[in-house]
Amino acid sequence: GREWRLLSRPVGWPKPEDFELAEAEIRQPGPGQVLVRNAYVSVDPYMRGRMSAAKSYVAPFELGKALQGGAVGEVVASAAEGIAVGDHVLHFGGWREYATFDAAQAVKVDPEAAPLSTYLGVLGMTGLTAYAGLLRTGAFKEGDAVFVSGAAGAVGSQVGQIARLKGASRVIGSAGSDDKVKLLVEEYGFDAAFNYKNGPVAEQLRAAAPDGVDVYFDNVGGDHLEAAIGSLNERGRIVICGMISVYNNTEAAPGPKNLARLIQTRGRIEGFLVGDHYDLQPEFVREVGGWIRSGELKYRETVVEGIENNLEAFLGVLRGDNTGKMIVKL
Ligand code: NDP
Numbered sequence: 026g027r028e029w030r031l032l033s034r035p036v037g038w039p040k041p042e043d044f045e046l047a048e049a050e051i052r053q054p055g056p057g058q059v060l061v062r063n064a065y066v067s068v069d070p071y072m073r074g075r076m077s078a079a080k081s082y083v084a085p086f087e088l089g090k091a092l093q094g095g096a097v098g099e100v101v102a103s104a105a106e107g108i109a110v111g112d113h114v115l116h117f118g119g120w121r122e123y124a125t126f127d128a129a130q131a132v133k134v135d136p137e138a139a140p141l142s143t144y145l146g147v148l149g150m151t152g153l154t155a156y157a158g159l160l161r162t163g164a165f166k167e168g169d170a171v172f173v174s175g176a177a178g179a180v181g182s183q184v185g186q187i188a189r190l191k192g193a194s195r196v197i198g199s200a201g202s203d204d205k206v207k208l209l210v211e212e213y214g215f216d217a218a219f220n221y222k223n224g225p226v227a228e229q230l231r232a233a234a235p236d237g238v239d240v241y242f243d244n245v246g247g248d249h250l251e252a253a254i255g256s257l258n259e260r261g262r263i264v265i266c267g268m269i270s271v272y273n274n275t276e277a278a279p280g281p282k283n284l285a286r287l288i289q290t291r292g293r294i295e296g297f298l299v300g301d302h303y304d305l306q307p308e309f310v311r312e313v314g315g316w317i318r319s320g321e322l323k324y325r326e327t328v329v330e331g332i333e334n335n336l337e338a339f340l341g342v343l344r345g346d347n348t349g350k351m352i353v354k355l
Contacts, residue, residue: 026051026062027332028091028121035076038273038343043076044336049091052125053102059114059128060102066119066332066353067095067145068339073272082298094119095150097134097141108133115144122332122355139314146179146350147317147324148310150299154266155183155242156309157302160191162295163240163264167192170234172253174198174221175244175269177205179350182213184242186322187313189214197233199226199249201345208348212323227252237261245270251281254292263294273343325349 028049035043054060072094075086086092096119100112105128108114114131118124134144146152158180159165171188175181176198185196198209198218209218217233226248230238239261241253246268253263271278287294316322327347329338335353342351 026122029332029335030091031076031086031088033088034078034085035073037275039073039076039336039340041336044092046333046336049121049123051123054104054125057105057127057129058103058125059100059105059108059131060123060125061096061098061114061116061118061131062101062123063096063098063119063121063355064113065097065142065145066121066335066355067150068335068342068351068353069094069151070267070269070272070342072339073343082300091118092120093117095145096120096124097144098124103128113141115149120335139317142326142328142350142352142354143317143324145352146326147183147322148314151179151350152183152313153302153306153309154180154297154299155187156313157299157305158264158266158297159184159187159240159242161302161305162297163242163262165191165193165240168194169239170195170197170236170258171240171242172197172199172230172234172238172256173242173244174249174253175267176200176209176215176218177202177348178244179347180266181242181244182209182324182349183313183322185209185215186213186316188240190316190321195234195236197230197238199229199245205348208325221249225252227255230256240264242266243268247271247278251283254281254283254286257286257290257292259290259292261290261292263292265294265296269343327351328354330354 116131173184177200195216198215199221206218209215219229230252237258238256241263244267247270325348
């Protein structure tokens with residue numbers, strides 16, 4: 026089976042030369058292991074961080090070895106109790122066609138209950154990020170005005186809709202194209218949205234949120250964060266979920282210049298990491314699964330076909346080619 030390997034650590038935007046698509050041996054499962062043929066592979070912005078050597082909450086990818094990431098696939102050989110050939114599992118051996126690993130690292134998923142790809146997106150890691158980030162870290166409460174950046178992406182589109190369904194007074198989103206902005210308002214029920222490429226974020230946010238913002242869910246950083254601090258209401262909360270505008274920077278980006286405003290507003294900024302919140306998984310699946318079935322929460326996926334396009338799909342997420350979760354179908 027083919028797998029993507031990291032050859033060198035990218036400086037700035039990742040280049041094709043930093044990677045190779047190589048043929049790897051398909052390893053039969055040892056005791057307690059399963060062999061899985063991947064059906065859907067996830068590409069996520071955080072993977073850019075693991076391509077660098079810097080210490081973080083997960084170890085860097087190893088040079089010369091296969092990249093990793095979320096994937097769902099079908100078990101084609103099993104030497105593990107409780108997992109049979111034909112079962113489908115969610116696991117971490119992405120960026121490859123076949124993966125062999127300990128069954129303890131896999132979670133069984135039901136392709137009858139929901140399309141397989143959704144376990145990587147709307148019912149998976151990005152969905153839980155939206156749910157836990159907004160409701161727990163953002164301490165969202167009914168009547169709050171919520172602003173989310175990256176609003177047409179996997180996490181952002183769900184943050185905005187959960188806020189709406191939970192009784193936000195106003196939901197505002199920003200995204201990088203006029204088509205995405207239209208989708209937010211017309212299909213996802215945002216009250217206002219703007220294209221951050223059409224003018225200064227601070228000005229556009231003030232116009233879209235004339236009464237200010239109680240919760241800002243940050244996927245982007247930079248100008249967006251500074252603008253949100255500028256529009257923050259008293260006791261406002263800012264959830265730092267992602268900073269995609271700086272992931273390919275070679276030098277540290279300047280911080281917001283208006284942090285002193287947090288004194289005036291008694292505002293709070295808090296970092297968020299989805300791995301801390303898996304205890305909310307059952308509640309998240311129950312509530313969001315219900316909204317999906319009733320049609321109250323909508324989602325899109327951008328599906329790229331073929332393992333050979335895995336790298337392009339990843340670069341596409343960093344560029345904004347995707348609407349909703351970016352997924353590779355093998
Ligand atoms: P998305 O589906 O939102 O895809 C990324 C989007 O970012 C692109 O579609 C693009 O949309 C936007 N983008 C790219 N560059 C810029 C830029 N310079 N300025 C503004 N927007 C930009 O990805 P995810 O939903 O998977 O992730 C969203 C964020 O959440 C990321 O920052 C990610 O790192 C973070 N995250 C954090 C987690 C945590 O535990 N802390 C867990 C999961 C995700 P556009 O066309 O609008 O520019």
